[in-house]
Amino acid sequence: MVFWIWIACALVFAALEVFTPGFIMCAFSAGCITAAVGAAFSLQFIWQLVFFAAGLVAGFFVIRPLLQRRKAGTPSNTDRLIGMKAFVEEDIPAGGKGYVRIDGVKWLASSQSPVASGKTIIVKGIDGTTLIVEEE
Numbered sequence: 001m002v003f004w005i006w007i008a009c010a011l012v013f014a015a016l017e018v019f020t021p022g023f024i025m026c027a028f029s030a031g032c033i034t035a036a037v038g039a040a041f042s043l044q045f046i047w048q049l050v051f052f053a054a055g056l057v058a059g060f061f062v063i064r065p066l067l068q069r070r071k072a073g074t075p076s077n078t079d080r081l082i083g084m085k086a087f088v089e090e091d092i093p094a095g096g097k098g099y100v101r102i103d104g105v106k107w108l109a110s111s112q113s114p115v116a117s118g119k120t121i122i123v124k125g126i127d128g129t130t131l132i133v134e135e136e
Contacts, residue, residue, distance in 0.1 A: 002048065006036035023067045027059025034058075081107075081123050085136065088119045092133070100133060109133045
């Protein structure tokens with residue numbers, strides 16, 4: 001019976017991971033799974049807690065860093081815009097902001113040099129929701 005309680009807790013923590021950043025709940029889920037292993041071998045509850053603690057520590061120091069490293073290498077949707085060409089819809093003054101259009105979507109853009117509307121630019125970077133551009 002205790003085995004299924006640990007499994008249920010592991011599933012709850014795994015589901016809560018969807019709502020929390022940083023893969024913290026995955027560590028708790030790993031602790032519950034290791035405690036369930038202890039329960040499956042009919043170990044006393046104190047040993048199940050020791051297994052839980054060991055799984056939790058392993059989750060924080062092994063599993064969590066691996067998942068974060070994997071996530072850090074995943075580009076966001078906006079990262080694909082870097083290197084793309086865009087059409088300037090509204091003049092961009094030197095050091096100021098204007099609007100460009102890429103794939104039918106209007107973006108706020110900034111440039112170190114002035115760019116007139118109608119010109120083609122290349123996206124060099126992204127700062128928040130503002131594209132950093134240079135004239136082609």
